[in-house]
Amino acid sequence: MMFFHVFCYQLKNFSRKKYIIGWNLLFPLVLATAFYIGFGHMVTEDPNSFQTITAGYAEVQPVSGTPEEGTGSGNAEIFLKVLGQLQTEGGQNLIGLTRYDSEKEAREALLDGQIEGYYLNEGGELSLHIREEGVNSTILSQILKQYRSACTMEKRIAENHPSRLLQTIAGLSVNREYLEEYTPGRQISPYLQFFFALLAMSSMYASWIATTMMESMCANLSECGKRFESSGAGKFPSILAGALAGTIFQTVSNAITVLYIEYVLRISFQAPFPEIMMIMGLGSAVGIGFGILFGTLFQREALRVAIPLAFSMVSSFLSGLMMGQMKQLVENAVPVLNRINPAAVFTDSLYVLASYGKNRQYWLDVLSMAGMVIVTLSISAVILRRRQYASI
Incomplete structure (x- = not known):
């Protein structure tokens, strides 16, 4: 009965704190709206949608004269015909080709970003010029390599086995796939x-909720704490009741944020809502656990405000809140930091759930967060058990 009484009391206490309502509920909604205004359309675009690769073509005639037909990489018109016939499975053109009168025009278009590469025909010899390495430049390069290989094969067969030339040409004209595409998970927008x-x-802002709760339960922190410790209520059951109330309060706040993002901003998390809420609840419990630890360790009021704030912002920054590539940079430099940073583990669990579902890495993240809750509460219990007061 006392457990339920403390639970209801703390739940009312949290809901009446204006700064908790502002920072834990309203501020995430405002920040989500700012993110949507900044790059919301980039999130809603399908990352799997294919965009036609823009490329150019230019010819340079040799000084000695017109090259012999079929030399080098083969006839240019055949190569251009091949480029025009390349299509995706959906019937979309693979290459959007632009012909230029000179190499200078093609180079200028490449530097201006109008095309991603251009093919240069120098007397029958084809070459590829690109601006930077990437997926599209690799595709352009592979097209040229395959074309060169086919031309070389035709030339050798025409010289050594002319009777098989027509059969070889017919075989090369058939599109064959030697590799099967394998996508290990759903691709989501970065x-x-x-x-x-x-x-x-x-979720890490829940640490403020816990420090507020500890202030009202510790005799060395407030007058209310003195009355509480002088009462007959059990300390540890009361703290657990308050922690449960704080976890539920923060989980509900997170649920409102998730619903706002998904149904108002129309940005899907690519995962079922109940599974997302399980991570929300566990993340809120992590924030509560660290908040109880901070409230136990630090007695000065300024530190009880500054430490949870610094903890929330630093851990969120390292998880990629301000810079999307930050977590990857940390992974390359200090990978262990991503394993102990609760915000990084939290974001990783959501990413894995959205991309791959409940695989081994997902459950490792879940177990890591559960372990953080157990460790923080255990350390707090040991400290509180040894704490004694000369007078209350």
Whole structure:
């Protein structure tokens, strides 16, 4: 009965604190709206949608004269015909080709970003010029390599086995796939990571809730704490009741944020809502656990405000809230930091759930967060058990 009484009391106490309502509920909604205004359309675009690769073509005639037909990489008109016939499975043109009168025009278009590369025909010899390495430049390069290989094969067969030339040409004209595409998981927009980090920040803000709760339960922190410790209420059951109330309060706040992002901003997290809420609840419990630890360790009021704030912002920053590539930079430099940073583990669990479902890494993240809750509460219990007062 006392457990339920403390639970209801703390739940009312949290809901009446204006700064908790402002920072834990309203601020994430405002920040989510700012993210949506900044790059919301980039999140809603389908990351799997294919965009036609823009390329150019230019010819340079040799000084000695016109090259012999079929030399080098083969006839240019045949190569251009091949480029025009390349299509995706959906019937979309693979290459959007623009012909230029000179190499200078093609180079200028490449430098201006109008095309991603251009093919140069120098007397029958084809070459590829690109601006930077990437997926599209690799595709352009592979097209040229395959074309050169086919031309070389035709030339050798025409010289050594002319009777098989027509059969070889017919075989080369058939599109063959030697590799099967394998996608290990759903591709999601990289900008969705900012919304994952936003929810991580909101969950870490639960540490403020816990420090507020500890202030009203510790005799060395407030007058209310003196009355509480002088009463017959059990300390540890009361703290657990308050922690449960804080976890539920923060989980509800996170649920409102998730619903706002999904149904108002129309940005999908690519995962079922109940599974997302399970991570929200666990993340909120992590924030509460660290808040109880901070409230136990630090007695000065200024520190009880500054430490949870610094903890929330630093852990959120390292998880990619302000810079999307931050977590990857940390992974390359200090990978262990991503394993102990609760916000990084939180965002990783959401990313894995959205991309791959409940795989081994997902459950490792869940177990890591559960372990953080157990460790923080255990340390707090040991400290509180040894704490004694000369007078209350």
